[in-house]
Amino acid sequence: xxxxxxxLFAVAIMAMVAMVAVACGDDNDDGxxxxxxxxxxVIDRGELLCGVKDSQAGFGIVGADGIFSGFDVEFCKGIAxxxxxxxxxxxxxxxxxxNRFELLSSGQIDVLIRTTTVTAERDAGRAVxxxxxxxxxxxxxAVHADSGFNxxxxxxxATICVQSGxxxxxxxxxxxxxxxxxYTPLGGEDxxxxxxxxxxxxxxxxxxxxxxASRISQLxxxxxxxxxxxxxxxxxLAPGVRDNDSEWKDVVNWVVYGLINAEELxxxxxxxxxxxxxxxxxxxxxxxxxxxxxxxxxxxxxDVDPQFVQRALRAVGNYGDIxxxxxxxxxxxxxxxLNALYTEDKRSCPPGSGGILYAPPYR
Amino acid sequence: MTTMTGGLxxxxxxxxxxxxxxxNLLAQGVYVGVTALVIFYVVQALGGREYGFGFLNQPxxxxxxxxxxxxxxxxxxxxxxxxxxxxxxxxxxxxVTLLLSTVxxxxxxxxxxxxxxxxxxxxxxxxxxxxxxxxxVQIVLWYAIVLFGLPQIQNALDLGxxxxxxxxxIAVPWPEPDGGLYGGPxxxxxxxxxxxxxxxxxxWFVRRRRQELERETGxxxxxxxxxxxxxxxxxxVSFLALGLPLTIDxxxxxxxxxxxxxTLRPEFTALTLGLTIYTASFIAEIVRxxxxxxxxxxxxxxxxxxxxxxQRLTLVILPQALRQMIPSVxxxxxxxxxxxxLAYGVSYADLFFVANIIQNKIGHAVEVFALIIVTYMLMSxxxxxxxxxxxxxxxxxRV
Numbered sequence: 001x002x003x004x005x006x007x008l009f010a011v012a013i014m015a016m017v018a019m020v021a022v023a024c025g026d027d028n029d030d031g032x033x034x035x036x037x038x039x040x041x042v043i044d045r046g047e048l049l050c051g052v053k054d055s056q057a058g059f060g061i062v063g064a065d066g067i068f069s070g071f072d073v074e075f076c077k078g079i080a081x082x083x084x085x086x087x088x089x090x091x092x093x094x095x096x097x098x099n100r101f102e103l104l105s106s107g108q109i110d111v112l113i114r115t116t117t118v119t120a121e122r123d124a125g126r127a128v129x130x131x132x133x134x135x136x137x138x139x140x141x142a143v144h145a146d147s148g149f150n151x152x153x154x155x156x157x158a159t160i161c162v163q164s165g166x167x168x169x170x171x172x173x174x175x176x177x178x179x180x181x182x183y184t185p186l187g188g189e190d191x192x193x194x195x196x197x198x199x200x201x202x203x204x205x206x207x208x209x210x211x212x213a214s215r216i217s218q219l220x221x222x223x224x225x226x227x228x229x230x231x232x233x234x235x236x237l238a239p240g241v242r243d244n245d246s247e248w249k250d251v252v253n254w255v256v257y258g259l260i261n262a263e264e265l266x267x268x269x270x271x272x273x274x275x276x277x278x279x280x281x282x283x284x285x286x287x288x289x290x291x292x293x294x295x296x297x298x299x300x301x302x303d304v305d306p307q308f309v310q311r312a313l314r315a316v317g318n319y320g321d322i323x324x325x326x327x328x329x330x331x332x333x334x335x336x337x338l339n340a341l342y343t344e345d346k347r348s349c350p351p352g353s354g355g356i357l358y359a360p361p362y363r
Numbered sequence: 364m365t366t367m368t369g370g371l372x373x374x375x376x377x378x379x380x381x382x383x384x385x386x387n388l389l390a391q392g393v394y395v396g397v398t399a400l401v402i403f404y405v406v407q408a409l410g411g412r413e414y415g416f417g418f419l420n421q422p423x424x425x426x427x428x429x430x431x432x433x434x435x436x437x438x439x440x441x442x443x444x445x446x447x448x449x450x451x452x453x454x455x456x457x458x459v460t461l462l463l464s465t466v467x468x469x470x471x472x473x474x475x476x477x478x479x480x481x482x483x484x485x486x487x488x489x490x491x492x493x494x495x496x497x498x499x500v501q502i503v504l505w506y507a508i509v510l511f512g513l514p515q516i517q518n519a520l521d522l523g524x525x526x527x528x529x530x531x532x533i534a535v536p537w538p539e540p541d542g543g544l545y546g547g548p549x550x551x552x553x554x555x556x557x558x559x560x561x562x563x564x565x566x567w568f569v570r571r572r573r574q575e576l577e578r579e580t581g582x583x584x585x586x587x588x589x590x591x592x593x594x595x596x597x598x599x600v601s602f603l604a605l606g607l608p609l610t611i612d613x614x615x616x617x618x619x620x621x622x623x624x625x626t627l628r629p630e631f632t633a634l635t636l637g638l639t640i641y642t643a644s645f646i647a648e649i650v651r652x653x654x655x656x657x658x659x660x661x662x663x664x665x666x667x668x669x670x671x672x673x674q675r676l677t678l679v680i681l682p683q684a685l686r687q688m689i690p691s692v693x694x695x696x697x698x699x700x701x702x703x704x705l706a707y708g709v710s711y712a713d714l715f716f717v718a719n720i721i722q723n724k725i726g727h728a729v730e731v732f733a734l735i736i737v738t739y740m741l742m743s744x745x746x747x748x749x750x751x752x753x754x755x756x757x758x759x760x761r762v
Contacts, residue, residue, distance in 0.1 A: 098723050105726075125726045126412055147619075159428070159531070159620065164716070165723025170424045177438040184428045186630075187720070188710030196710075200515040201530055201629065203619050 038110050038241065038248035039303055042083055050076035051095035051109035055191050058214040058330035059115050059135075068092040071326040072113040074316045075134060075239065075256065079111060081315035082255045082308035096189060097165050101127040104242055111252055112240040115208065117167045128240040131249055132256040135327075136338035136356070138231035139171050140209030142216060144224060147203055151230045156181040161193040161202040171233040172206055208235050214330035247303050254302065258309030260359035261287055262318035264341055269317025276310055287362045288313070300363070309362070319357070409729060416734075418727055419443040425720055427712035429628055431455065442721050449717030450738060456631065456713065457700045457742070460638040464699060465692070467639065468646025473676065475651045486647065493644040499705050502637035506709040509629040516619055525613055527621060530629060534614035537625035543606030551608035555601055562597025566590040630711035634703070642699040646692055653687035654680055686757050693750040697743050704739070714738055 042048050052072050053060030060070040073092065080090035095103050095114050103109045105127040118130045143149040149158075152175060162169050164187035176183050186193070186202050194215055197205035205212065209231060216225050239256070241249045262268070265284050267275050272288070279285035285292035286300070289307035299306045316322055320341075323334055334340055336348070340355025379385055423437035423445040435448050474486035493501065510530050514520060519529035527534040540552035570590035577584045602608070614624025657680060665675040706713035715735060722731040 098719055101723075101726060102728060121725055127726050157618075157620070164710070165720045169426075169720070170724070173424055173426050173437050177436070182436075183426070185426045186428050186710060187712060187716065192710055196510065199510050199530055200619075201510055 036242065036245055038245050039083070039251055042110050042248075046084060046089060048076065048080040048083065048090040048111070049093055049109045050079070050090050051093050051100055051103050051112040051114055052076060053114045053190075054092075054094035056115065056211060056214060057218045058327045058332065059211070060113075062092075062094070069326070071135065071322060072115065074322040074326060075113050075259075076111070078259060078312035078316040078322075079252060079255050082258075082312040083251060083304055085305070085311050087315035097163055098189070101240075104128055104240060107242075110241075110248070115211065115237045116240055117208075117235045118238045119167055122240075126243055129243050129245070129249055131239045131241060131252040132359070133236040133238040134256055135210070135237040137208045137210040137235045137237065139168050139206060139233040139235055140212055140231055141228045142197065142205040142207075142212045143203065143226050143228065144200065145226050146224075149204065149228070151228060152176070152179060152181075152232070155183065155204055157183065158204050159184045159186055159202040160204045160206055161186045161188075161197045162206050163190050163193055164188060167233070167235065168207055175232045208237075210327070210332050213332050214327070217330045251302060251304055251308070254362075255309065255312050257359040258287060258312060258362060259316075259319045259322070260341075260357055261362050262309070262313055263320045264343060264359070267313060267318060269313060269321045272310060272313040272317075283362070298363075412729070414730060416730055418725055418730075419446070419721075423721075425724070427452075427717055427720075429631060429712050445717055446714065446721065446734070449712060449714035452711065452717075453703050453706070453713040453715075453742075456635055456638065456703050456706065456711070459635050460642060460699050460703070461696055463635075463639045464642035464646055464695075467643035469650050469681075471643060471647035472650025472654070475647065476654060490644045490647050493640050494648070496641075498637060498641045498702055499708055501641055502634055502705055503708050505636045506629060506633035509633050513629075516616070519616060521616075524615075527614055527616065531620055532626040532628045533632060534621040534624050534626045536611045536613045538609050539612040541608055541610040543608035545606045547606065547608070551605050555605050555608050558601035558605075559598045562594050562601070565597065566594035569593055630706070630709045633709050634706050634711050637705075638699055638702060641702075642695055645695050645698075649688050649691045649695070650684065653684035653691075656687055657683055686754075689750060689754045689757065693747065693754075696746050696750065700742055700746055701739055 050073075052068060053070070054062040054068070056070070058070055060068065060072045062068050076090050076092065077087040081087040093103065093109050095109065095112060100112055100114055100116065101122075104112050112128070113134070115135070116130075118133060122128055123130055141149075141152065141155075149155055155176075156179075160172065160183050162172050162185050169185065169187070172183075172185065186196055188196065190207070190211075193202075193205060193207070196202050198219065207215075209227065212227050216222050216227060219225065239252050241252055262272075265281075265287060267284060267287065275284055276288045276290050279288060279290055279292050282292045286298045288310040289297060289299075289305070290310070291297045297306060302308065305311070317325075320334075323339065328334060336344070336346070336350065336353045336355070338356050340357060342355055342358040344355040346354035419442050421442055423440055423442045425445070426437040427435075427445060427448055429452055430448060431451075433448065433451065435444060437445060471486045471489055474482050475490070477483045477486075513528055513530040516529045516531045519527045519531075521527055525536055540549045542548055543551050567590065570586040573584040573586035573589055576582075577586065612623045612625075614621045614626065616622075661679055661683065662675065665679040670678065703713060704715040707716050707719070710716070718731050718735050722728050
């Protein structure tokens with residue numbers, strides 16, 4: 001009997017070891033804790049998981065029909081089209097300011113495109129690596145039209161609605177500390193701060209200026225509110241990927257660069273077909289991954305199809321096309337802002353303003 | 364016996380799977396295996412990062428609202444200090460909730476047993492409505508009522524220039540330390556507080572002495588009456604002697620907010636109201652059940668010796684029911700204290716909210732959540748210790 005027991009125990013131990021071994025076996029490709037190969041994961045899955053905002057018109061919002069739209073959403077579609085050749089193969093995962101980095105580091109999303117500001121602290125941390133900035137904005141202030149506020153110099157002691165856990169919160173603290181003013185923050189998620197501001201629970205609402213403008217445009221009576229011209233911070237918004245995942249980051253980066261380059265080269269969503277079959281110059285041919293004047297097709301060495309930028313362009317158009325369809329629709333003009341191309345004619349712009357959008361060359 | 368031999372074949376050996384020894388071993392093996400797997404996965408998932416709590420000593424660079432009695436800004440203070448501010452916010456909500464929900468719960472529980480039909484049905488309705496609605500829904504609902512139901516500050520309801528109601532908060536008068544009539548320093552208030560404490564201690568000793576006398580002589584010595592007299596007298600005399608070292612601060616409207624007085628902000632109000640009412644509905648049921656669990660003879664005996672209804676309740680019924688109640692009420696206290704983390708839903712900057720801001724800014728989710736868990740555990744343990752002490756006192760002293 002004793003012998004049987006030992007034998008059975010040995011079986012149990014072996015079963016246990018086998019289970020652990022199985023666990024070890026499939027641990028390499030889930031990209032936990034940095035590293036990994038998200039590009040291969042996305043291709044194998046046949047679907048891109050994209051973390052976006054679900055409540056900001058113009059950037060990321062989900063409609064009554066459950067369909068996501070907005071500037072950030074278009075970039076998700078562009079990446080899906082580039083990698084999977086199908087812009088519809090993307091699942092949008094609503095990400096909050098509070099959980100966005102955890103969604104990314106735990107592998108629940110492949111890329112985070114959710115009006116996320118690049119900061120040194122975030123980049124240095126283990127959760128996220130930032131790709132090319134897609135939108136430049138700055139922190140602004142909205143007030144009620146009948147309030148006397150014209151700048152933060154008038155706001156001593158005010159209650160200010162600000163989204164918790166954001167760079168906005170930190171800038172606000174720095175700025176008011178510099179002014180030597182006391183203030184009372186009222187935190188919460190984006191939607192909470194908007195409701196509290198509308199109910200006059202706070203006199204001032206601060207967020208990215210583009211966010212304030214787009215949200216106020218969707219309110220019942222936009223003329224009751226004013227977005228102040230003052231900007232107190234730099235807020236470059238960029239897609240985030242997991243740390244140490246360079247192949248994937250390269251693809252995300254060059255989809256963004258590609259769409260900016262396309263605009264500079266005059267390739268739009270409307271003419272990309274014609275351009276691909278008859279490229280006007282070598283730069284356009286390289287960008288679209290086609291041969292120029294009977295030469296070789298340039299393969300720049302990305303781990304995706306050489307025509308990935310062309311696929312993205314066919315799906316969502318160039319940077320300017322995306323901007324016109326989304327951000328411009330909520331009343332944020334592009335001319336003379338940082339988000340215009342660097343080639344913009346700045347003579348018509350107020351001094352000190354004008355586009356800085358510049359992508360490295362595609363070669 | 365011998366006639367039976369050969370009738371039955373020898374029993375077939377039990378198949379391996381049906382042997383008790385094998386099954387026990389299998390169960391243990393699976394248990395050990397699953398545990399090892401879980402530990403393995405946790406270690407795997409947590410590995411490859413750097414840990415440490417050093418980030419808590421960095422400057423906070425954010426500010427939180429809803430501070431009371433303190434004024435901590437995020438520029439000169441560390442993240443850990445801001446976390447303490449969050450703990451203080453949680454402590455305020457929990458203390459007020461436990462106090463109010465006990466009072467309300469006992470009142471409703473007793474009312475449910477009232478012979479007055481209307482009163483008992485109203486108590487029943489209260490319990491059934493608030494016990495059966497999710498707490499989070501209630502808190503968010505109260506917040507919506509306070510935020511959108513109350514007028515905006517420029518149209519604030521003004522009750523005799525003393526109380527103000529608006530969606531910026533409920534402003535009430537509040538005592539403030541003061542130098543008193545003779546223009547003394549503000550610490551006179553602290554002197555008075557010490558005098559009140561001394562009076563309380565003296566009153567407690569006098570009460571106990573009179574209780575002893577009562578037991579020894581069998582004559583009434585009114586221990587409670589004399590205790591209260593001594594306490595109130597001491598507090599009043601020292602208050603007058605020090606020249607009224609306390610003023611009542613009446614709130615005033617100033618621009619778009621209140622000044623002076625005490626302002627109960629909508630976030631605090633909604634959270635406390637929701638927690639209190641929800642917890643009270645459970646405590647009411649505990650109170651009712653504990654009273655009904657008493658033998659009917661107790662009520663009849665109290666009636667027989669001619670006690671009034673109020674005396675019957677306070678001298679006979681509640682003291683005995685209390686012993687039944689305390690373990691269940693302790694559970695409700697623990698629930699309420701942990702449910703305070705629903706503050707997140709109404710943006711009240713409690714410890715969970717502040718910890719989330721910190722986590723959001725720099726990551727370190729594992730450390731931050733470990734901190735949150737330990738904090739709530741310590742809070743629960745503190746409540747348990749107090750309640751267990753009360754319980755042991757009450758179960759030892761037979762009424």
